[in-house]
Amino acid sequence: MTGTRTLIAAITLALCAALLAYTLTHRSSMAALNTQLDQTLILTARAVETEVARFGALPAIAAQDARILAALAHIDDPTTIDAANQYLATTGALSGASLLFLMDDTGTTLATSNFQTDMNLMGRNFSFRPYFQAAMQGQTGRYYAIGAITGDPGYFLSTPLTADGARGVLVVKVDLRPLQDTWTSAGLATAIIDQDGVAFLSGAPEWLYRPTKALSPGALARIHDARTYDGVDLRSPDPILTAPNRAMLGAGPMQIRTKPLTDDGWTLLAGAPNAPVTTTASLSAIGAALLAFLATGLAKIAHQRRQLVALRLRQNALLEIRVTERTHDLALEVQARRQTEADLRAATDGLIHAEKMAALGRMSAAIVHEISQPLAAMEATLAAAEIALPPGQTKTQTRIDTARGLVRRMQRTTKHLKSFSRKEQGTLTLVNLTQAIENAIDLTAPRARTAGVTPKFTPPNPPLYVRAGAIRIEQVLVNLLLNALDAVQGMHAPQITLTTTAGPDLTTLTVTDTGAGISAADLPRVTEPFFSTKISGENLGLGLSISQAIVQEFGGQIALNSTPAGTTVTITLPTPAQQKGAA
CATH class of the missing domain: 3.30.450.20 (PAS domain)
Incomplete structure (x- = not known):
């Protein structure tokens, strides 16, 4: 009789413990699931808004x-x-x-x-x-x-x-489909819903172009007239949401969370199956029932009580390990998402700066065009004044010659700037390398005077030719000269030397400076986009990267060698057949 009452009490206690454990576990697991879905919505919304804002202007x-x-x-x-x-x-x-x-x-x-x-x-x-x-x-x-x-x-x-x-x-x-591909590869049941309730981007293929609820005839007519989803029949698929917080998928009922997105009336939707929550709660209920039976037995048997305590301690330790592992995984995921956002912001800043530099180039080309004609008129006026000058006016003659020299100098500079700012076609032609070097030196002459150095270059005889784009090879040379001038700025007795040599197969151009050089740690990265060793903040870190891409397009290579005594940049280009014949 006593054994029967004990068994009934144990069963009653087990049922109460199972019900309580199931309720508490299900509630806490569902709260954790909702928190996880809300975090996913925040991060995904930020990625979508960033992608849309990138093209907004x-x-x-x-x-x-x-x-x-x-x-x-x-x-x-x-x-x-x-x-x-x-x-x-x-x-x-x-x-x-x-x-x-x-x-x-x-x-x-x-x-x-x-x-x-x-x-x-x-x-x-x-x-x-x-x-x-x-x-x-x-x-x-x-x-x-x-x-x-x-x-x-x-x-x-x-x-x-x-x-x-x-x-x-x-x-x-x-095209926003790369976002969808990312969700799919990550296994995220995420979707963007338009103002009519149709999922047009989704990491779950079953949701794509399905309405969240049955569409009214007016909405169907409006979508049809605008041909929004041309070729898709929105009347046949079953709606995604069949009841609050439920969705029809192969995985069964799901927990759904939503968040408003952009000013277009979009809604971001994220879902996760309820099955793991139910399974966890059921397992917790079974465990609670078992613990209740064990607790009843331990009231009579001391060694069973000690065994139960040891078992519970092991279970708690295992749970703590799993919680620690999950916390670590979540921290890594948050860190990776933050790094991705930082990279997106850096790329956006780079695009904005590149667009500003392109606008500045177009403006400088317009200014060069506007001052070219006044300079030509000044040259003609000074020439006429020189012809009409009475004999014996030596001082006036000298002043006119000086003024004409300054005008010619301005004309040469504007001519180089006009050529340098012109957009060049992608075809390669035979380019006089000597002329390109002299043009680049002229373009950087004001910067060289500020740095207190005159680049040294001895033109070869006969001139060397390479197969390239005239404007793009000048762009490479200007980038290298500006880097050299930055390196020797403030140095004692600065020097910059340009040399050219032609072999049967390769033509070589070197730019050597006596600056402080590049550290061994930074040297492998100087050709990476957006990497710069300059701390002024005025440099975007694209000069060497763009120069390397241009030279590789010409079939050549750029090599850098740097010591504390200076840096040497070597450009090698294939020697054209015409140059080989001349040699």
Whole structure:
């Protein structure tokens, strides 16, 4: 009888312990799961907003280009349309945008960055797109849709523009699928939901282009008219959410968390299966029941009590180890995400600085063009004054000669700047290396005078030639000379020497300075993008990286050798057949 009461008491205690353990474990596990999902939403939202913001200003910037405005003002001029096509193609390649195109006020495409492909948009009409309609109302348009021609989904950013009374719209298409690929590879059940409740980006393939709930006839008609998801039937798939905090997937019911995203009415959704939480709670309930049975037995048997205590201690130790391991894993994940955000910010800052430098180059080219004609007029006026000067005016003659010399010097400098700022085609030609070196020395002469050094160069006889791009080889030489001038700044008796030699197969150019040199730790990294040993903050760290890419495009190599007594940069280029024949 006593044994039966003990068994009933043990069973009752076990059931109560199991129920309590299941409730508490399920509640705490679900809270932890919600916290994890909220953290995922915060990090993912920041990545999405960063990617969208990276292209936010591109439509307005590209719309101000003279070629775009000319194409809109003269839609029947093939020359202006071709120039706009070339500009859009170049801008798309440099910015990373998948597509840029210009439309008139009827929605017909005038110019496009993919004009050379079979899927080009020339002559296509997209007046049905909401981003076009918003731009025609004077607003900036933002819309995600599947391309009606290309079939590729993307985020469309539009801006209105006006040229000589003609109205038009410039559109930039951004591909957000790399974010989706990252979610998929990471196994994240994450999705972005549009304002109508349709998932257009998702790390779970089962969610893609599914509505979160049944769409109304009005929403279906609006999506169909705008061709937002061209070729996708939104009426047949089952909605993702069938009840609060549930989703239909192969993994069963899921816990769903959401977060508003951007100003477009998007919602970021993240989910995780409920099965692990239920399993953990069930296991906790079973464990609690077993512990209850053991506790009842230990009230009678002392050694069983000691065994139970030892078992619980082992279980607690194992739990602490697992908690420590998980905490360490979470810390590593947070650190990796922070590093990724820092890299994204650094890349964005680099793109902004590169765009500012490009604008400065275009402005300097315009200034050179504006002062060239006044200089020519001054030269002609001084020449006429010299001819009309009465005999015997020696002092006046000397002053006129001095003034003409200064004007010629300014003309040479502006000529070099004009050539250096001109955009060069990618084709390689036979370039006079001696002339390129002398042009680079002229361009850096003001900086050399500030540093108190005159670069030494003895032109070879006969001149050496290499197969390269004239402007790009000058760009490389200017970069190397500026680095050498920075290195010798403030040094005692500074020297910079340029030498050239030609062999049967290779032509060599060396730039040697007597600066402080580069440390052995920094030398392997000086050609990396955005790496700089200068602490002034004025240098972006791209000079040697760009120079190396240019020389490699010419079929050559750049080598650096540095000691505390100075640095030597050696450029080797293939000797052209014409040069071999001359030798």
